[in-house]
Amino acid sequence: MREPTSTLFTDVVVFDGTDFHSGTRDVLVREGRIERVASHGEIQASQDTRTVNGSGHTLTPGFIDCHVHLTVSNAGSLAGFAEPFSTQFYRSVDNMRRTLDAGVTTVRDAGGADAGLKHSLATGLVRGPRVKLSVSIMSQTGGHGDSWLLSGACSPMLAPHTGRPDGVADGPDGVRRKAREILRAGADQIKICSTGGVLSPDDDPQHSQFGPDEIEVIVAEARAQGAYVMSHAQGAPGIKNALRAGARSVEHGIFLDDEAIELLLENDAFLVPTLQAPLAVITAHEAGVPMPPGVVEKARRVAQAHSASVAKAHDAGVKIAMGTDAGVGTHGENLEEIELMAANGMSTAHALRAATSTAAQLIEEPCLGNLERGATADLVLLQGDLHREGVTQLRGRVRGVWQAGERVR
Numbered sequence: 001m002r003e004p005t006s007t008l009f010t011d012v013v014v015f016d017g018t019d020f021h022s023g024t025r026d027v028l029v030r031e032g033r034i035e036r037v038a039s040h041g042e043i044q045a046s047q048d049t050r051t052v053n054g055s056g057h058t059l060t061p062g063f064i065d066c067h068v069h070l071t072v073s074n075a076g077s078l079a080g081f082a083e084p085f086s087t088q089f090y091r092s093v094d095n096m097r098r099t100l101d102a103g104v105t106t107v108r109d110a111g112g113a114d115a116g117l118k119h120s121l122a123t124g125l126v127r128g129p130r131v132k133l134s135v136s137i138m139s140q141t142g143g144h145g146d147s148w149l150l151s152g153a154c155s156p157m158l159a160p161h162t163g164r165p166d167g168v169a170d171g172p173d174g175v176r177r178k179a180r181e182i183l184r185a186g187a188d189q190i191k192i193c194s195t196g197g198v199l200s201p202d203d204d205p206q207h208s209q210f211g212p213d214e215i216e217v218i219v220a221e222a223r224a225q226g227a228y229v230m231s232h233a234q235g236a237p238g239i240k241n242a243l244r245a246g247a248r249s250v251e252h253g254i255f256l257d258d259e260a261i262e263l264l265l266e267n268d269a270f271l272v273p274t275l276q277a278p279l280a281v282i283t284a285h286e287a288g289v290p291m292p293p294g295v296v297e298k299a300r301r302v303a304q305a306h307s308a309s310v311a312k313a314h315d316a317g318v319k320i321a322m323g324t325d326a327g328v329g330t331h332g333e334n335l336e337e338i339e340l341m342a343a344n345g346m347s348t349a350h351a352l353r354a355a356t357s358t359a360a361q362l363i364e365e366p367c368l369g370n371l372e373r374g375a376t377a378d379l380v381l382l383q384g385d386l387h388r389e390g391v392t393q394l395r396g397r398v399r400g401v402w403q404a405g406e407r408v409r
Contacts, residue, residue, distance in 0.1 A: 004050035006030040007377075007405060011040045012054030013385045017061045017357035017370035019349050020387040027059060029377040032404035037371060057399060058386040060352060061369050062105025062378030064359035065334050066272045067230075067251055067323025070095050070131070071112035072157060075199055075328040078290040080156045092117060096128025098332030101409045103380040103398045106130040108189070108363055110230065110251065111137035111145075112327070114163035115186035127408065132363050134191035134230070136160070136167035136182050138175065138218065143168075143209040144193035144200045144232060172217045175210070179221040190222045194231045194247075195238030198278060198298045199328065205302060206235030206255055215245035230272070234302070236260050243267050249362055251323065252277070254302045256309040264318045270362045272323035273310045275340040278303045280329030311345045320346075321362045322355035335395045348390045377405040 007029045014021040014037065026043045028036040036043060045051050069075065071088040073095065092113065099107060107129045109117075114135055120126045137158060139145025146168050147155040160166040165185055169178035179190055194210050196203030203209075210218075219229050223246075231242035234254040242250065243263040249270040253260075256271075264271060281299035285291045314320055324337045341351040360369025367376045381400035401409035 004048050006035070006046070006049045007052060007402075008043060008045045008049050009052045009054045009059055009379075009381070012057055012059040012381070013387055014371060015058060015060045015349070015352050015356075015386065016372065017360070018353060024055075027371065029379070029402070029405045032377055032406070034371055034373055034375045034377055036373060052381070052400070054381060056384070058382045058384065059371070060380050060382065061356040061371055061375070062380055062401070062403065063103050063335065063338075063355045064106045064322065064363065064369055065099070065104045065324050065326065065337075065355075066108045066249070066321045066359050066362055067110045067274050067325050068099065068107045068331070068334075069112045069325070069327030070099070070107070070109050070117065070128075070331075072327030073331070074284060074289055075157060078292070081153070083156070085156070085159065088112070093126050095327075095331040096121075096126060099326065099334060100127060100129050100401060100403070101398075102332045102334050102395070103382075103401050104129050104334045105378040105380075105401065105403050106132075106363070106365070106368055108132040108134070108230075108323075110134050110325070111167075111191050112158050112164070116163055118186065132188040133186055134189055135163070135185045135187040136165050136191070137232070138167045138169065138178060138182065138190060138192040140193075140209050140214070141168055141170050142203070144195070144197040144203060146200075150202060170214075172213055175214045176217050176221055179218045183221070183225050183227065187227065189227050189248075190218055190229045192218055192229055192231050192242070192247075194233045194242040195235045197232060197234060198281060198302060199295055201292045201294045204235075205298060208235065208238035208241055210241070212241050212245055215242055215247070219246040243269055249321070252306070253309055253313065254306045256313055261313050261316050261318060264313065265316065268319070270319045270321050270358070271310070271313050272321050272362075273306070273341070274323045274325040274337070275306060275310060275344065276333075276337050277325035277328045278306060280325070283329075307344050310341075314344075314346055314350070319358055319361070320354045321359040333395060335398070338391050339394050342391050348386060351391055352386070378403050
């Protein structure tokens with residue numbers, strides 16, 4: 001008997017990446033792409049078609065997480081100092097599996113994963129989401145991405161190796177060379193730190209890092225290679241420095257002010273909030289994970305301001321793309337970010353859009369994040385009618401995941 005070459009999803013509620021369709025639909029997938037979306041009953045299954053009864057379910061594009069760290073687990077935990085260096089790579093295999101099983105079919109790794117991980121996915125050695133690499137995190141000396149600690153030790157979280165250059169550089173000439181090294185290592189985009197952060201014990205999230213002249217050079221080097229810059233940016237001055245220099249996305253955006261929001265709009269830039277991240281630090285600490293006290297104190301301090309900034313940006317019309325900072329929190333819990341965005345005032349459609357079409361626009365993948373004819377058939381089947389019920393407890397609703405038309409969960 002011949003194996004089915006197409007899949008027909010019948011009687012499903014469809015969210016197409018932008019909005020919900022009226023009534024239930026049938027969706028035909030052939031050779032890894034969406035072939036047709038029609039009213040229920042209009043598409044007849046042929047002999048070579050596998051049928052999936054979607055009654056009582058919602059079909060969405062595969063979700064896209066624009067900020068993860070696949071080689072990191074329990075970021076900020078002191079336990080990492082006792083682990084062998086290579087443990088991170090073995091653990092990343094499970095992190096990728098958990099991420100894909102959660103319905104996240106594409107991720108943008110914000111530092112840690114290298115070209116070997118991407119090659120292993122491409123050759124079928126491991127299973128996981130599609131990956132856009134940052135490889136290393138660019139930082140000034142003493143900045144958020146500098147692993148040196150007051151003890152004289154270096155944090156092992158993103159320690160450099162042959163495929164992951166040390167990201168610390170200073171001055172226009174220094175950052176130009178470093179950006180080229182990271183692009184040479186296989187980066188799809190450059191990740192910089194234009195402010196301090198929560199997980200770096202000895203800096204302040206509101207203090208700026210990298211001067212405008214340095215960021216402009218990094219942006220120019222990225223653009224010359226068809227890439228762009230994503231900026232870890234929490235304090236308003238550092239957010240504005242990054243945007244004025246041409247950064248495509250602001251990661252976290254905890255202390256946005258009116259001018260920063262206006263710059264996001266003027267530059268057609270994206271905000272990737274990672275609402276999960278500070279909450280994950282607090283949760284890990286309360287569960288007994290050993291964390292530096294300063295890290296926990298900063299997480300508590302920024303959580304409320306974070307929510308307020310994201311709500312204000314959304315109300316102003318800023319483009320928001322989903323990102324979780326998974327690695328700080330638990331891999332596989334990615335859809336909590338959609339729940340948090342909705343709880344923070346975004347409509348169901350806006351929250352889902354952030355995780356599909358808007359995220360695809362950010363990572364420049366027009367064939368992902370939508371359910372239009374010709375789109376890549378990355379799909380998630382979720383229990384319930386999300387149009388009526390919203391995204392409450394979304395993490396527990398995933399019933400099937402497809403990647404390029406192949407069922408992977």
